[in-house]
Amino acid sequence: MTTGDKSPTTVPFLYDRSGNRYDVTDPRWRGDDGTPLALSPLRGITPDRIVTSERSLWRYQAAIPVDPKHRVSLGEGCTPMVPLTWDGRRVHFKLEWFNPTMSFKDRGVSVMISHLAGQGTRRVLEDSSGNGGASVAAYSAAAGIQARIIVPESTSAAKIVQSRAHGAQIELVGGTREQVSSEAIRQSEWITYASHNWHPFFLQGIKTVAYEIWEDLGFAAPDNVVLVAGAGSNILGCDIAFGELLDAGRIEHRPRLLVGQPEHWATIADAVNDLAPTTRRERVPTIAEGASIADPPRAPEAVQAIRRSGGAAVAVSEEAIRAAVRRLASRGLYAEPTSCVAIAALDHFIADGTIGADETTVVVLTGAGAKSSEKMASVFDQDTHR
Amino acid sequence: MTTGDKSPTTVPFLYDRSGNRYDVTDPRWRGDDGTPLALSPLRGITPDRIVTSERSLWRYQAAIPVDPKHRVSLGEGCTPMVPLTWDGRRVHFKLEWFNPTMSFKDRGVSVMISHLAGQGTRRVLEDSSGNGGASVAAYSAAAGIQARIIVPESTSAAKIVQSRAHGAQIELVGGTREQVSSEAIRQSEWITYASHNWHPFFLQGIKTVAYEIWEDLGFAAPDNVVLVAGAGSNILGCDIAFGELLDAGRIEHRPRLLVGQPEHWATIADAVNDLAPTTRRERVPTIAEGASIADPPRAPEAVQAIRRSGGAAVAVSEEAIRAAVRRLASRGLYAEPTSCVAIAALDHFIADGTIGADETTVVVLTGAGAKSSEKMASVFDQDTHR
Numbered sequence: 001m002t003t004g005d006k007s008p009t010t011v012p013f014l015y016d017r018s019g020n021r022y023d024v025t026d027p028r029w030r031g032d033d034g035t036p037l038a039l040s041p042l043r044g045i046t047p048d049r050i051v052t053s054e055r056s057l058w059r060y061q062a063a064i065p066v067d068p069k070h071r072v073s074l075g076e077g078c079t080p081m082v083p084l085t086w087d088g089r090r091v092h093f094k095l096e097w098f099n100p101t102m103s104f105k106d107r108g109v110s111v112m113i114s115h116l117a118g119q120g121t122r123r124v125l126e127d128s129s130g131n132g133g134a135s136v137a138a139y140s141a142a143a144g145i146q147a148r149i150i151v152p153e154s155t156s157a158a159k160i161v162q163s164r165a166h167g168a169q170i171e172l173v174g175g176t177r178e179q180v181s182s183e184a185i186r187q188s189e190w191i192t193y194a195s196h197n198w199h200p201f202f203l204q205g206i207k208t209v210a211y212e213i214w215e216d217l218g219f220a221a222p223d224n225v226v227l228v229a230g231a232g233s234n235i236l237g238c239d240i241a242f243g244e245l246l247d248a249g250r251i252e253h254r255p256r257l258l259v260g261q262p263e264h265w266a267t268i269a270d271a272v273n274d275l276a277p278t279t280r281r282e283r284v285p286t287i288a289e290g291a292s293i294a295d296p297p298r299a300p301e302a303v304q305a306i307r308r309s310g311g312a313a314v315a316v317s318e319e320a321i322r323a324a325v326r327r328l329a330s331r332g333l334y335a336e337p338t339s340c341v342a343i344a345a346l347d348h349f350i351a352d353g354t355i356g357a358d359e360t361t362v363v364v365l366t367g368a369g370a371k372s373s374e375k376m377a378s379v380f381d382q383d384t385h386r
Numbered sequence: 387m388t389t390g391d392k393s394p395t396t397v398p399f400l401y402d403r404s405g406n407r408y409d410v411t412d413p414r415w416r417g418d419d420g421t422p423l424a425l426s427p428l429r430g431i432t433p434d435r436i437v438t439s440e441r442s443l444w445r446y447q448a449a450i451p452v453d454p455k456h457r458v459s460l461g462e463g464c465t466p467m468v469p470l471t472w473d474g475r476r477v478h479f480k481l482e483w484f485n486p487t488m489s490f491k492d493r494g495v496s497v498m499i500s501h502l503a504g505q506g507t508r509r510v511l512e513d514s515s516g517n518g519g520a521s522v523a524a525y526s527a528a529a530g531i532q533a534r535i536i537v538p539e540s541t542s543a544a545k546i547v548q549s550r551a552h553g554a555q556i557e558l559v560g561g562t563r564e565q566v567s568s569e570a571i572r573q574s575e576w577i578t579y580a581s582h583n584w585h586p587f588f589l590q591g592i593k594t595v596a597y598e599i600w601e602d603l604g605f606a607a608p609d610n611v612v613l614v615a616g617a618g619s620n621i622l623g624c625d626i627a628f629g630e631l632l633d634a635g636r637i638e639h640r641p642r643l644l645v646g647q648p649e650h651w652a653t654i655a656d657a658v659n660d661l662a663p664t665t666r667r668e669r670v671p672t673i674a675e676g677a678s679i680a681d682p683p684r685a686p687e688a689v690q691a692i693r694r695s696g697g698a699a700v701a702v703s704e705e706a707i708r709a710a711v712r713r714l715a716s717r718g719l720y721a722e723p724t725s726c727v728a729i730a731a732l733d734h735f736i737a738d739g740t741i742g743a744d745e746t747t748v749v750v751l752t753g754a755g756a757k758s759s760e761k762m763a764s765v766f767d768q769d770t771h772r
Contacts, residue, residue: 053602075468075484078441095486165766
C-alpha cells in the first residue's frame with residue numbers, strides 16, 4: 001500500500017507509513033513501525049445517500065466506517081456556516097463550537113468512541129488538558145466506557161471540572177506536555193489509547209466538516225479553506241473528505257488549504273515553507289494554547305495535504321492572534337484564541353493576494369471563546385488599559 | 387382584541403393586556419397600560435415553506451414577521467435533539483447551548499435585533515448579568531448597533547468579558563437585580579429597550595424551538611415538553627408556536643408544558659399550583675441563577691399557557707438541581723445548573739406518574755455548563771469531598 005494507491009477498497013483496512021496493513025478491528029493505535037495509522041481510501045458520500053432528517057454528522061453515516069448500531073452521538077456536527085463580508089470579500093465562518101463540548105473535537109471523538117464501543121472497549125485512555133479531554137470524557141460517559149485522562153500537573157482545577165463531571169478518572173503527571181504524552185503511551189500497553197492525535201478513526205469524524213462545507217455550498221467545493229493547525233487534524237480531515245469527493249467526481253478541484261500556526265509552534269507551517277526548524281525560537285507559551293503541539297504525530301501527512309491542495313501556511317505572531325480575537329468579536333463572533341489563529345491567517349492571505357476577491361473562502365473556527373474566559377479576558381483587558 | 391380571538395390577521399399588530407393595539411413598527415416595548423406586548427396570532431409554518439437548505443432558525447423565515455433583508459444571523463437555532471433512555475423512557479434532549487453565545491436566548495435576540503435593525507435602531511439597552519447580555523452584545527455587534535448593558539455592581543468581571551469583547555458599553559448599577567431593571571426602564575425613555583424579558587419580538591425567535599421539535603419528530607407534536615422557567619420565555623414561545631401549528635391543523639394536540647422552577651423562585655409554579663406566594667420562603671440565592679427572576683413581566687401569560695396545555699409545574703429543591711446536574715453529566719451532557727432545573731422537573735414528573743411510559747417527551751436544556759464553570763465546579767467538588 002502506498003499513499004499513491006487511491007482506489008477505494010471494499011473492505012477498509014489500516015496502514016502505517018511503512019505500508020504494513022492491519023485489520024480495522026485491530027485494537028492497535030499505531031503501526032509496528034511506530035508511525036500513525038491511516039484508513040484506506042473510502043468511497044465518500046453522494047447527495048442521495050445523506051440522511052437529511054438527521055441533524056448531526058451521522059447524516060453522513062454512509063461514509064463513516066462504523067456500525068450504526070454502536071453509534072454514540074450527542075448531536076455533534078451540522079454546525080452553521082455564517083457568511084460575513086470581510087475586507088470586501090464574502091467569507092463563510094464555520095462555527096465549530098456548536099458542538100456538545102463546544103469544540104470541533106467532538107466530531108472525531110464521536111466516531112472514535114463509536115468504533116471503540118463496537119469493539120467492546122470498556123476503558124479508554126486520553127492525554128489532554130483541554131478540549132480533547134472534555135470530549136473523550138463526555139462521549140465515554142455516553143457510551144458507558146470508563147475514561148482515564150492524563151493531564152499535566154500544572155493544569156488548573158477549572159480546566160478539568162468537565163472531565164471529572166463526566167466521571168473520568170483524572171491522573172496528574174509532572175513535567176512537560178511531552179512527558180504527559182509519554183506516560184500515556186506507557187499506559188497504552190494495558191488501556192486502549194483513545195488519542196485524538198493518534199487514533200485513525202478520529203480523522204474519520206473530523207472529515208465530516210468538509211462534507212458539510214460541500215453540502216452547504218450546494219454540493220460544491222470552496223476555493224479556499226482556512227484552518228488553524230495544532231496537530232493538524234482539520235487539515236487531514238479536509239484532505240480525506242475532499243479527496244473522496246474528488247475521486248468520486250463530486251467536486252471539480254480540491255480547495256486550497258490555507259493554514260495558520262502560532263509563530264513559536266509552526267511545526268507544519270515551517271515545513272511547508274521549507275524553513276529549517278532551527279530558524280524558529282524556542283517553544284514559548286502562546287495564547288493559542290490548543291495549537292501548541294511540539295511534535296504532531298501526523299506532521300508529514302499534514303504538510304503533504306497542504307501541498308497536494310495547492311495551499312499555503314503561515315506562522316502568525318501573538319499580536320496578530322490577539323488582534324484577530326478582537327476583530328472577530330467586533331463582528332459578533334466569540335471564538336477562543338486558538339481558533340483565531342485562522343483569522344490571523346485569513347487576514348494574512350488576503351493581504352498578500354493569495355485569496356482573491358471573487359473566491360469562495362471558508363474559515364473553520366474550532367472552539368468557543370467562553371471556554372477560555374481567562375485568555376479572552378486577557379485580550380480585552382489589554383484593550384481597556386490602553 | 388382579547389386573548390380568545392385567535393384568527394391570524396393579515397397585518398400583524400401588537401397588543402397589551404388591556405387590549406390596546408399598536409402597529410408593529412411602534413418602537414414601544416410595553417403598552418400604555420404598562421403591561422407587556424404580544425404579537426397578534428400568525429399563521430405559523432407548513433412543511434413545504436421550510437427553507438431546508440438553511441441551517442439556522444431562519445429556515446422558518448415564512449413564520450417570522452421580520453423583513454429578511456434586515457436579518458441578523460450568527461447561525462442560531464437548528465439545535466440537535468438527542469434521544470436517551472431515561473428511567474426506562476425514551477426522552478429527547480434539545481440542546482440549546484448549540485448557539486452562537488451558547489444559550490437559547492440567541493433565538494430571541496436574533497429575531498429581536500433583526501426587527502430593530504429593520505426599524506433603523508442605532509442604540510439598544512439591555513439589563514442582564516448573564517446570557518441575555520452576552521447575546522444582545524453579540525447580535526448588536528453583528529448588526530452594527532451600539533449596545534448598552536446594565537449589570538449589577540456585584541457582577542464579576544469574568545461574567546461580562548464577552549459583552550465587553552463585542553464592544554458593548556457596560557454600566558454597573560448598585561442594588562438588587564430589580565433596581566438594575568428599574569434603572570434600565572428609566573433609561574428606556576431615550577434608548578431603545580431591547581429587553582429579553584419585555585420585547586415582543588424576542589418571543590417570535592424563541593418560538594422556533596417548538597417548530598424544530600415538531601420538524602424533528604416528523605412533523606408531529608410530542609406529548610410533553612419539559613422546561614425550566616425564569617421569566618418563562620420558553621413556555622411562551624412553545625405556547626405561540628404550538629398554538630399556531632394547532633390552529634393550522636398541523637398538529638393534533640398541544641404538548642403538555644411541564645415546568646420546573648427553583649423552590650425559592652417559583653413565581654410561575656406557585657401560581658399554577660394555587661399556592662399563595664407567602665407560602666414560599668424569602669428569595670435566597672439559587673445555583674440556578676438564570677431562573678432567579680423575582681417578578682417575571684409575563685408571569686400571568688406563562689401560567690395561562692401551562693394550563694391551556696394541560697401541563698403542570700413544580701418547585702424543585704437546590705439538592706434536586708445539584709443531583710440533576712450530576713445525573714445529566716454522567717450521561718455525557720454538560721448543561722448549566724439553570725438548565726438542569728428541567729431535569730429535576732423531568733425526574734419529578736416521571737416519579738409522580740405525570741409522564742407515562744409510552745409518551746414522547748422533549749426536555750429543553752437552555753445553556754452550557756462550560757459558561758458556568760464556577761457553579762459546575764461547586765457541584766462536583768461537593769461530590770469529591772463526600
